[in-house]
Structure formats: structure tokens, C-alpha cells
Amino acid sequence: MKNILIPYDFSEAAINALNYTKKIFEGNKINVFLLDVYIGERSYLLSEEHNQEWFSQMDDDIEDELSYLVGILNEEENGFTYHSIVDSNSLTNAVKEAIKKEKIDLVISGTKGAKSLAQTFMGTNTIKIINSIDTTPVLVVPTSYKYKPIDRVIFSTNFKKTYTKEELETLIAICKMKQCEVEVVNLSVEEALTDNQKNHKNILRDLLGEVNSSFKKLDWNDSETKTIQTHIEASHGQLLVFINHHYSFFNKLLNENVIKKITFSSSIPLLILPEL
Structure with missing residues (x-):
């Protein structure tokens, strides 16, 4: 960059x-x-x-x-x-x-x-x-966020779409630059991954091979926004990452507050990667 x-x-x-x-x-x-x-x-x-x-x-x-x-x-x-x-x-x-x-x-x-x-x-x-x-x-x-050294990046995904090297380029560059871990969290409602999701997860694991990465499934907590908010607070991550797929979690994030009247006030920066 x-x-x-x-x-x-x-x-x-x-x-x-x-x-x-x-x-x-x-x-x-x-x-x-x-x-x-x-x-x-x-x-x-x-x-x-x-x-x-x-x-x-x-x-x-x-x-x-x-x-x-x-x-x-x-x-x-x-x-x-x-x-x-x-x-x-x-x-x-x-x-x-x-x-x-x-x-x-x-x-x-x-x-x-x-x-x-x-x-x-x-x-x-x-x-x-x-x-x-x-x-x-x-x-x-x-505005309220003051920079903290980055040692953990939280990458939220449901493995329903595949990934490309170009999409993840900025994420990988930041992790290499800051020598930090990327924690991939899965917010899928389903208990088990489908074969396609498993394949996409393996592709993602390979693409993140240059950086230290871990994978975790989050327990559903009332809504997607509340689930990720709770994990941010518990994990002490310094950067939250999404790929802006059409009809993705990120798009739902923008509407869920109106539908369920849940306050989602992220305390950490948010990196939105374009779908390429």
C-alpha cells in the first residue's frame, strides 16, 4: 500500500x-x-x-x-x-x-x-x-477510537462465497506489516458447514498462509450484530474486517439496527474489502 x-x-x-x-x-x-x-x-x-x-x-x-x-x-x-x-x-x-x-x-x-x-x-x-x-x-x-498497537485482526465471514488473493491483499498486507494474528470468525447459524463452505474455508486458509491465522465459530447471540459485538469486547481485537459481498453480513449490519433496535456501536476500526 x-x-x-x-x-x-x-x-x-x-x-x-x-x-x-x-x-x-x-x-x-x-x-x-x-x-x-x-x-x-x-x-x-x-x-x-x-x-x-x-x-x-x-x-x-x-x-x-x-x-x-x-x-x-x-x-x-x-x-x-x-x-x-x-x-x-x-x-x-x-x-x-x-x-x-x-x-x-x-x-x-x-x-x-x-x-x-x-x-x-x-x-x-x-x-x-x-x-x-x-x-x-x-x-x-x-471518532472516539485512539490507535492501539494491532496484534489481532478479526475477519468475519460465513464461508458461503469463495475468496481471491486480490480481495485479501490489504488484509494480508496489514497483518504482515503489523506482524499480527488474523482470527477468522464464522457467524453461520447452521451447526455444520456444507461441503462448499468447507471448500471455501480451505481456500481461505491457504490464502492466509503468509500470516498467523486461527479459525473460530461464534455461538449465536440473538443477532449477527450482537454476536460480533460481544466477540469484539471479549477478544480485544483492534480491527474488524468484512468482505462487502452483495447481501452479505455487512449489508445486514446496516439494517439490523432498524429491524431489531439493537445498538451496535463499534469501538474499533472497520476494514471493508470489496468483492473482486
Whole structure:
């Protein structure tokens, strides 16, 4: 991983995502792109000429502020090279354009932890990023989370779909970089795995051969969200990982709070890997 993109609006969540990035990639040489986005809406009270002047001034102000921050960050001499991107666009389009242009390997987004998973735990903007990006992993960092050395990564799966080396590339890279264990947890309701699931499990075991891994079946505890939440608290893991399959656990995670009114406030960062 060489190129990291952080949607950056100077909020507490964005600042925390930046600080987390510094910690998790400490000792590595990477490019960090800070992306600030604004939507310029035409005012019908102003002439076209004044609208253009207003948009231009807004762009200049944001560019100056972000460039100033990047200049300060580049003086830290920590192996990171910072770049600024300012775009008058929707956030999802701006992120997708930056990923393509700068060959981004990972998006790191800050978010607020709260009661409603779909609306506030991840934030509607983060949800939009996850749902619109199908080639690049997204690492979500709760605002309240302060970096802890990573010694255990929890990878949640049900073995119902197979895996590819490309899908797991970021997970494996992080585990090798931090020299940590990946614990594969199975949340399947069924007592026994089907033949296909057993085959997929063996494929996953082989793909994780470069890192220290273990496999565990979790006892069902009322719901998927509550089961994984309980395990996070008990295992003291520092990173939770999913593959964003269509109709997967992750998608259910976004709706279960509404259906069962269960609070799921993750205390650790969440890495969402795209299905490739």
C-alpha cells in the first residue's frame, strides 16, 4: 500500500482518521492524499458573473487552507508525503476520481460512533463511499477510537462465497506489516458447514498462509450484530474486517439496527474489502 486517500473536512472525525493513518503506517513510506469537497450551488440572487466569482473565491479559500495544512504535515519528516485535492463535486464522485487518478490503494474515512448504525455510526457519507466503490478497500475509523498497537485482526465471514488473493491483499498486507494474528470468525447459524463452505474455508486458509491465522465459530447471540459485538469486547481485537459481498453480513449490519433496535456501536476500526 503506497497511496492512501482521506476525505478531509477539518472535522474531529477527519483529524482522527489522519492521526490513525500516521500510527498504522508508522515507519512506512506512503503518499497521503487529503481530499476536501464542496458543492457549489448557484445563487439565483446573484448574476452568473458574481456566481462564478463566488465559486472561485470558495475554491481558493479551501485550497489555501488545505495547502497550508499539507505544508505543515510535510515538515514532519516521517516518511509520509502529503498531497491536497480540492474538488467541487459530490463526495462519492470526487473519491472515485481521486482513486483512479492517483492509483489509491486504501481509503481511510473518519466517522462518528452513535446509536444508529446506518445513519450515524458510519455516517451517510461513509456509507455512500462504501457502496459506490467496488475496487478499493475502505477503512472506517470511529471518532472516539485512539490507535492501539494491532496484534489481532478479526475477519468475519460465513464461508458461503469463495475468496481471491486480490480481495485479501490489504488484509494480508496489514497483518504482515503489523506482524499480527488474523482470527477468522464464522457467524453461520447452521451447526455444520456444507461441503462448499468447507471448500471455501480451505481456500481461505491457504490464502492466509503468509500470516498467523486461527479459525473460530461464534455461538449465536440473538443477532449477527450482537454476536460480533460481544466477540469484539471479549477478544480485544483492534480491527474488524468484512468482505462487502452483495447481501452479505455487512449489508445486514446496516439494517439490523432498524429491524431489531439493537445498538451496535463499534469501538474499533472497520476494514471493508470489496468483492473482486
